Amino acid sequence: MQRWNSIPQRSRNRIPAPAVLYTIGRMAEAFDTERNTDSTRSHTTTASADVQFSAHPPPHRPGLWVWLRDLMISLAISAFIIVFIYQPVKVEGTSMMPSLADQERIFVNKFVYRLEPIERGDIVVFRYPRDPSKSYIKRVIGVGGDRIRIDGGQLYVNDEAVDESYVPPVYTDARSYPESIVPPNSYFVLGDHRSMSNDSRDFGPVNQSYIYGKAVFGYWPMEKLGRVR
Numbered sequence: 001m002q003r004w005n006s007i008p009q010r011s012r013n014r015i016p017a018p019a020v021l022y023t024i025g026r027m028a029e030a031f032d033t034e035r036n037t038d039s040t041r042s043h044t045t046t047a048s049a050d051v052q053f054s055a056h057p058p059p060h061r062p063g064l065w066v067w068l069r070d071l072m073i074s075l076a077i078s079a080f081i082i083v084f085i086y087q088p089v090k091v092e093g094t095s096m097m098p099s100l101a102d103q104e105r106i107f108v109n110k111f112v113y114r115l116e117p118i119e120r121g122d123i124v125v126f127r128y129p130r131d132p133s134k135s136y137i138k139r140v141i142g143v144g145g146d147r148i149r150i151d152g153g154q155l156y157v158n159d160e161a162v163d164e165s166y167v168p169p170v171y172t173d174a175r176s177y178p179e180s181i182v183p184p185n186s187y188f189v190l191g192d193h194r195s196m197s198n199d200s201r202d203f204g205p206v207n208q209s210y211i212y213g214k215a216v217f218g219y220w221p222m223e224k225l226g227r228v229r
Contacts, residue, residue, distance in 0.1 A: 095191035
């Protein structure tokens with residue numbers, strides 16, 4: 001009993017070391033528990049948000065006005081192409097046989113000559129100089145400045161005989177044409193069916209202002225489908 005009283009007062013008030021360590025451990029465990037609880041709440045909230053997002057109904061299908069809008073755009077594009085670029089044309093007559101047959105359907109490019117010059121060999125569509133309400137289709141034989149002559153059916157351009165593979169012997173004729181010079185900005189045109197064609201041998205060279213397109217593609221009948229040559 002006397003021994004306990006001999007211990008100094010300062011030592012009796014001190015908390016033993018094991019008790020301190022025990023208290024710190026309990027505080028750490030409480031902190032970890034709280035942190036795990038917050039993390040669980042956070043994940044639960046995120047998952048709930050994901051479920052709500054995925055639960056949104058799918059977007060509505062396009063209405064009638066969208067279909068009509070697309071139709072109008074398609075029609076506008078088609079009209080632009082027909083008016084300014086390609087135009088369907090029906091060939092009437094036999095003057096361009098065998099290259100183009102009567103009633104054959106072709107596309108005419110009305111824009112190409114804004115980008116490139118008219119050349120020999122091109123099949124062009126133009127307004128008939130003697131009656132611009134009518135359209136003709138012929139092959140360009142000579143351009144401005146060329147000297148054209150036909151001797152017994154044989155074509156000469158600038159004194160050189162031209163081998164016209166597009167005119168089979170059955171379509172030739174023995175007609176002659178005196179030498180002439182094609183005026184500037186004009187073109188000498190002939191039909192491939194020489195014995196059945198009304199062309200520059202009859203109405204002279206065609207001014208460029210009358211030419212409005214180049215025959216580029218045949219689409220009917222199906223056996224003639226392809227590029228016009």
